[in-house]
Amino acid sequence: MARRSKQKQRSLAGGNALAVNRKARREYRVLERLEAGIELLGTEVKSIRGGKIQLRDSYVAFRDHEAWLLEAHISAYSHGNRENHDLERPRRLLLNRREIDRLFGRTRDRGLTVVPLSVYLKGNRIKVELALAEGRKLHDKRERERERTLDREAGEVFRGRRRMRTDASEETG
Incomplete structure (x- = not known):
């Protein structure tokens, strides 16, 4: 297949x-x-x-x-x-x-x-x-939720850094 x-x-x-x-x-x-x-x-x-x-x-x-x-x-x-x-x-x-x-x-x-x-x-x-x-199983559900939370937090941090870089480049330019 x-x-x-x-x-x-x-x-x-x-x-x-x-x-x-x-x-x-x-x-x-x-x-x-x-x-x-x-x-x-x-x-x-x-x-x-x-x-x-x-x-x-x-x-x-x-x-x-x-x-x-x-x-x-x-x-x-x-x-x-x-x-x-x-x-x-x-x-x-x-x-x-x-x-x-x-x-x-x-x-x-x-x-x-x-x-x-x-x-x-x-x-x-x-x-x-x-x-x-x-x-x-219940522990699988908890582990999956924990992974999603970590991914979400990492994405927020990454987006925050990107915003800081664009703000800094606008100030210098």
């Missing part, structure tokens, strides 16, 4: 994300990303296009050689009628058989999890960015 560029590796959604699961990025270490279609009803599509989807506690489960997105909350469509959809119904993910079998095998054998990272538009289709991930 060919390696993706850094920019594409970060997110398949690009700038078209309708919803992002920030909790999953914090709670899990992403090992692999892939794109899946999703089987939706008409009112669900309209709600998602309006940004009324929440992926916070959602995950992917495998039943009868199919992948299902569970616990994803899609709000009721505001202009819908009594035929509006069930808010947290299981939704089938559209993946190739090979992909489903590979993901199922890795979740069963290695104890990994498949979580949705984002929902986005690709043309007129709604896609879900999935991640094969392993859970982070």
